């Protein structure tokens with residue numbers, strides 16, 4: 001398992017900082033979403049998998065005056081910084097967000113659940129790129145919650161743990177994220193993709209067991225400056241259409257109902273855009289189901305078609321793509337099934353970030369090289385990419 005070298009380095013770091021072996025070792029993965037984009041806030045489906053990139057934490061008891069309240073000290077490799085929080089009570093959120101906000105928020109959530117721990121030191125190491133759209137933040141939260149489970153001896157149910165971590169991100173990092181990132185990091189299964197119903201919070205694991213197929217994540221290494229209104233505007237457009245259709249969420253309607261109400265929607269100010277935003281969501285729901293079914297049947301051609309169609313919809317109807325993402329997806333399309341490329345699309349919020357592709361392993365190197373060369377020729381920017389199989393969710397590892 002690829003988590004081992006990282007875990008070893010966390011253990012070594014712990015030993016060199018504290019002079020003893022850690023007594024707890026945990027890991028939680030980052031994630032990538034295969035399809036179901038901009039669907040969570042409409043109560044729709046997402047289809048993420050955990051990647052073989054993890055946040056690892058090594059921890060052990062800290063000697064302290066038994067009279068004083070217990071504390072936890074965290075050090076992170078990513079910032080080479082240390083911070084300490086009390087463990088006798090949850091610390092309140094602060095306006096200023098730092099890396100410690102994610103940690104403190106998660107610890108607070110655990111303390112509120114009555115999970116008690118004695119004073120400890122912890123070393124955090126991660127190979128999930130920070131801010132790269134692969135959810136380093138959720139993997140950090142879920143790793144901290146898993147550590148608190150191990151140290152307190154109590155366990156959290158998967159969804160309970162994911163929601164606790166999501167709450168930490170909302171309340172302490174002031175990031176109003178959906179439930180996908182924490183659910184997949186906490187609950188992922190090796191060789192499976194998770195179909196998550198964002199409304200009912202129900203999960204279904206779809207096997208992706210063929211080891212000859214890998215998930216390729218390619219970073220455009222661009223992030224376009226946004227005004228900040230892009231996401232709220234899209235969300236608002238979806239809510240407006242739901243209102244016109246008389247349903248609480250777009251999830252509660254169909255593409256047919258949307259088409260039937262087209263005239264009414266177009267009559268609104270900005271109606272054309274509203275219609276397209278809703279059409280993206282409703283067609284994405286269909287694509288997500290189609291992709292799941294095709295994956296179960298190992299019908300890779302259909303899987304690929306759903307991915308390309310999903311990209312087009314994000315580009316044209318939802319308008320969250322950018323030229324760089326389009327270059328990568330167009331090149332993937334031209335490589336085609338014969339070249340070992342099953343399908344490709346942008347993943348994440350958009351306006352930069354990564355594409356996700358499914359690739360036959362035998363063609364992986366050739367595909368990576370073709371994407372890199374074509375992208376560099378067009379943009380003068382190098383891609384960074386890595387391949388992964390669907391990984392397991394948060395885990396407690398054996399200590400040395």
Ligand code: ADP
Nearest residue numbers: 076078098099126130131132133134135136137
């Ligand atoms: P993403 O989740 O897409 O990687 P975010 O902006 O949501 O990007 O989260 C990144 C932030 O999460 C970082 O700026 C940092 O505050 C925190 N973070 C994630 N991983 C670590 C880590 N290993 N150590 C410290 N902080 C981390």
Ligand code: MG
Nearest residue numbers: 135136137138
């Ligand atoms: Mg994040």
